[in-house]
Amino acid sequence: MSDKEIDEKGVNENDVWQISFLAPSAKERIGYPTQKPVALLERIIRCASSEGDLVLNPFMGGGTTIAVADKLNRKWIGVDQSVQAVKVTELRLHQQTDLFTNLYANSYTLQLHKYDYDALRSKDAFEFESWIIGQLGGVAHGKKGGDAGVDGTAADGAPVQVKRTEGVGVNVVKNFSVSAKQFDKAGFEKRVKAGAPVGYIVAFSFSKGAVQEVARLKNQENLSIKLVTVESIIPVSRKPSLSFEANELSREADGARVIELVVKGESPGGVEFYSWDFSYISSEGFKPSVIMDRDGVQRHSFAGGVHHIAVKAVDNDGLENMEVIKLKVNGVVEQLK
Numbered sequence: 001m002s003d004k005e006i007d008e009k010g011v012n013e014n015d016v017w018q019i020s021f022l023a024p025s026a027k028e029r030i031g032y033p034t035q036k037p038v039a040l041l042e043r044i045i046r047c048a049s050s051e052g053d054l055v056l057n058p059f060m061g062g063g064t065t066i067a068v069a070d071k072l073n074r075k076w077i078g079v080d081q082s083v084q085a086v087k088v089t090e091l092r093l094h095q096q097t098d099l100f101t102n103l104y105a106n107s108y109t110l111q112l113h114k115y116d117y118d119a120l121r122s123k124d125a126f127e128f129e130s131w132i133i134g135q136l137g138g139v140a141h142g143k144k145g146g147d148a149g150v151d152g153t154a155a156d157g158a159p160v161q162v163k164r165t166e167g168v169g170v171n172v173v174k175n176f177s178v179s180a181k182q183f184d185k186a187g188f189e190k191r192v193k194a195g196a197p198v199g200y201i202v203a204f205s206f207s208k209g210a211v212q213e214v215a216r217l218k219n220q221e222n223l224s225i226k227l228v229t230v231e232s233i234i235p236v237s238r239k240p241s242l243s244f245e246a247n248e249l250s251r252e253a254d255g256a257r258v259i260e261l262v263v264k265g266e267s268p269g270g271v272e273f274y275s276w277d278f279s280y281i282s283s284e285g286f287k288p289s290v291i292m293d294r295d296g297v298q299r300h301s302f303a304g305g306v307h308h309i310a311v312k313a314v315d316n317d318g319l320e321n322m323e324v325i326k327l328k329v330n331g332v333v334e335q336l337k
C-alpha cells in the first residue's frame with residue numbers, strides 16, 4: 001500500500017498486539033505474581049472506553065487495571081477477595097496520585113474485612129454516630145447536639161444512643177432509660193408491655209456497673225435496654241505496631257552510605273507486607289517506591305544529609321500503620337527521633 005493510500009484508508013489493525021511481557025527487573029514490577037503490563041491495559045482501556053466511563057475489575061489482583069483506569073481519567077470499581085490485592089492497589093494509586101491531572105484520584109473509598117480500632121476511636125464523634133447506627137441497620141437523626149441522649153433509631157424503631165468510648169458506666173444507662181421514654185412515650189410503653197427492647201446503647205465496652213443496671217431495670221421495672229458493643233456490629237482489629245532499625249553496611253566513594261533498613265511489624269492478623277517511601281514528604285503523602293516487601297528488609301544508598309523514610313506495614317486484615325524515620329547521614333549514621 002502506498003503512503004497516500006495509508007493516509008486515506010488507514011491500515012487494518014494487526015491481529016497480534018506487540019506488547020512486551022514484564023521483565024523480572026522491570027521498573028513497573030511491584031511483586032504481585034500475576035501482574036500485567038501497563039501498556040497492555042492502556043491499550044484495552046483506551047479502545048474499550050472513553051474518559052469518564054466506568055471500568056470494573058472484580059478480580060483486580062495487583063491493580064494494574066485500576067491504576068491505568070485512574071490514570072486515563074476513567075471512574076473505576078475494583079474488587080478482590082484478597083486483602084493484599086486491595087492494599088497493593090491502593091498503594092499503587094498513592095504512588096501515581098497527581099492532584100492536578102487525575103480527575104478521580106483521591107475520591108475513592110476502601111472497604112476491608114476489618115476496621116481499625118484507633119481510627120474508629122478518633123473518628124469525628126458525629127460522623128461515627130451516624131455511621132455506626134447505619135451499620136446497625138438503623139437511621140441516625142443527623143442532628144449535632146440537642147438530641148436529649150437519643151442519636152437515632154434502630155431497625156425496630158427503638159431509640160439508639162451511641163458512645164464512642166470504652167467502659168460506659170451506670171449513669172449512662174440510668175439517663176438513657178429516662179431519655180428513651182421521653183423520646184417516644186407511647187412506643188416506650190408498648191415495648192415494655194411486649195417485653196421488647198426500649199432502646200439500644202452502642203459503645204466500645206460497658207462497665208460492670210452498666211451491665212448490673214441493665215439487669216436491675218429488667219428485674220425491677222421490666223425495662224429491657226440492650227448494650228451493644230461496636231465489635232458485635234462490625235469486625236474490629238488493631239493496626240500493626242512497628243519497630244525499626246538502620247545499620248550502615250558500607251561507604252561509597254562519593255561519601256554516600258549503603259544502609260540496611262529493617263522493620264518488624266506485629267499484628268493480631270499477622271503482617272502481610274511492607275511498603276517503603278525513601279524520600280517521604282508529609283505534604284505529598286506516602287508515595288512508595290517499593291510496594292510489596294515481604295521480609296521488611298531493604299538496602300538503600302543515602303547521600304549525606306537528613307532523610308525521611310516512611311514505612312508501612314499492612315496486615316492480614318488490611319489494617320496498616322506507618323512510621324516515619326528521620327535518618328541523618330553525616331560522617332556517622334544517626335537515627336533521629
Ligand SMILES: C[S@@+](CC[C@H](N)C(=O)[O-])C[C@H]1O[C@@H](n2cnc3c(N)ncnc32)[C@H](O)[C@@H]1O
Nearest residue numbers: 034035036059060061062063064080081082085
Ligand atoms: C489472575 S489475578 C488478577 C490479575 C490482575 N489482572 C493483575 O494484573 O494483577 C486473579 C485475582 O482474582 C482474585 N480472586 C479469585 N477469586 C475471587 C473471587 N471469587 N472473588 C474476588 N476475587 C477473586 C484473586 O485474589 C487474584 O488476586
